[in-house]
Amino acid sequence: MELYNNKFRYITDYILNNDNFIITAHETPDGDAIGSESAMYSALKSLGKNVKVVNADSMAERYTFLDYDNSFQVLQNNYTIPKDIEKYTLIILDTNDIYNIGGINEKILSKAKHHIIIDHHESFEKTTDNILIMSNASSTCEILYDLFDFFSFEIDFNVAQALFVGIVYDTGSFIYPKTTAKTFRIAYKLVSKGVLPNDIYSRIYESNSVSALKLQAKVSSTLKLYYDQHVAVQIMLKETIKECGALYEEADAIINTPLKSKTIKVSVFFKENSEGVLRCSMRSKGSIDVAAIAQIFNGGGHRTAAGFKSRYPLEEIKEKVLKMLEVYFN
Numbered sequence: 001m002e003l004y005n006n007k008f009r010y011i012t013d014y015i016l017n018n019d020n021f022i023i024t025a026h027e028t029p030d031g032d033a034i035g036s037e038s039a040m041y042s043a044l045k046s047l048g049k050n051v052k053v054v055n056a057d058s059m060a061e062r063y064t065f066l067d068y069d070n071s072f073q074v075l076q077n078n079y080t081i082p083k084d085i086e087k088y089t090l091i092i093l094d095t096n097d098i099y100n101i102g103g104i105n106e107k108i109l110s111k112a113k114h115h116i117i118i119d120h121h122e123s124f125e126k127t128t129d130n131i132l133i134m135s136n137a138s139s140t141c142e143i144l145y146d147l148f149d150f151f152s153f154e155i156d157f158n159v160a161q162a163l164f165v166g167i168v169y170d171t172g173s174f175i176y177p178k179t180t181a182k183t184f185r186i187a188y189k190l191v192s193k194g195v196l197p198n199d200i201y202s203r204i205y206e207s208n209s210v211s212a213l214k215l216q217a218k219v220s221s222t223l224k225l226y227y228d229q230h231v232a233v234q235i236m237l238k239e240t241i242k243e244c245g246a247l248y249e250e251a252d253a254i255i256n257t258p259l260k261s262k263t264i265k266v267s268v269f270f271k272e273n274s275e276g277v278l279r280c281s282m283r284s285k286g287s288i289d290v291a292a293i294a295q296i297f298n299g300g301g302h303r304t305a306a307g308f309k310s311r312y313p314l315e316e317i318k319e320k321v322l323k324m325l326e327v328y329f330n
C-alpha cells in the first residue's frame with residue numbers, strides 16, 4: 001500500500017482541487033467497470049463536483065440498478081460533449097489502455113484538460129502520478145475502496161453495493177487467483193454496510209433473458225476441442241446474436257463454461273459484434289499465460305483472462321491463436 005501512497009495523494013488532491021469530471025471505463029463495460037463508475041460517481045457527487053458518466057457502449061440491463069440517479073450516458077446514443085470540454089478531467093476506470101475506451105478516446109480524452117487512470121490490469125508502461133495501476137488488486141472496485149479509505153470518504157449503502165458488485169464480478173464470486181484475505185476483509189466491510197450478497201448474486205447471475213439462454217445454446221453448439229481436448233474454441237457470429245434476439249453483451253459468461261471440464265485448460269471465444277468487429281477472448285487455468293498471446297495482437301489482460309480485437313478474418317486468426325497455444329500441449 002505504501003508504494004501507492006504518492007499516487008493516492010496525487011489523485012485525492014487533484015479531485016479536491018478540480019470541479020469538472022467525466023468518468024468512463026472500457027468498452028462493453030462489465031460488473032467491475034460499472035461498479036467502479038457508480039462508486040466514483042457517488043463519491044465525486046458527494047464532494048459537490050460536476051460529474052458525468054459516459055461509456056462507449058451501453059451496459060447490460062442487470063447493472064442498471066447501480067445507475068442510482070440515471071446519470072450514465074452512452075457516447076454513441078447522440079451524447080452531446082460539453083461545450084467547455086477542455087475544463088473537464090476524464091477519469092478512466094478498469095482499463096489502462098486508451099484504445100479500449102472506444103470513441104471516448106478521440107471525442108473526450110483528446111480534448112479534456114487532463115486524465116486519471118485507476119486500474120488493476122497489468123501494464124508495461126512506465127506510469128506517472130495520474131496513473132494508478134495496482135495489478136495485485138482483485139478489481140478496480142477493491143482499489144477504489146482503498147482510495148476512499150485514504151481520503152476518509154464515508155462509504156454509504158449505494159457505494160458499498162456498487163463496490164461489492166465489482167468485486168464479486170471480477171473475482172468470479174471470490175474464487176479467481178487475485179482473491180485474497182484483503183478482498184474478503186473489504187467484502188466484510190461492504191456487507192456490514194447492508195449489502196445483501198444473495199440479492200447481488202441474483203441480480204448479476206440469475207437475471208438473464210431467455211434470448212441469452214438461446215444464444216448460449218447456439219454458441220455452445222459451435223464448440224470444437226483441440227490438443228487432446230485441452231483447448232476449447234467457441235464462435236459467435238453477428239447473425240447468431242440477431243437470430244436469437246439477444247445482445248452482444250449477453251454472451252459475456254459463455255467463455256467460462258468449457259473450463260468447468262477438468263481436461264480443458266484454455267477456453268477461446270471468438271465473438272463478432274453487430275458492426276462485425278471480431279474479438280478474441282481467452283481464459284486459462286493453471287500456468288498458461290493468455291495475456292502474452294493477447295499482447296502479440298495488441299490486446300491485453302491478465303494471465304488467466306485476456307483478449308484482443310482481431311485485424312484478421314475469423315479462420316485466419318483462429319489458426320494463429322491455435323498455433324501459439326500448440327507449444328503448451330506437445
Ligand SMILES: [Mn+2]
Nearest residue numbers: 032094140170
Ligand atoms: Mn476489473
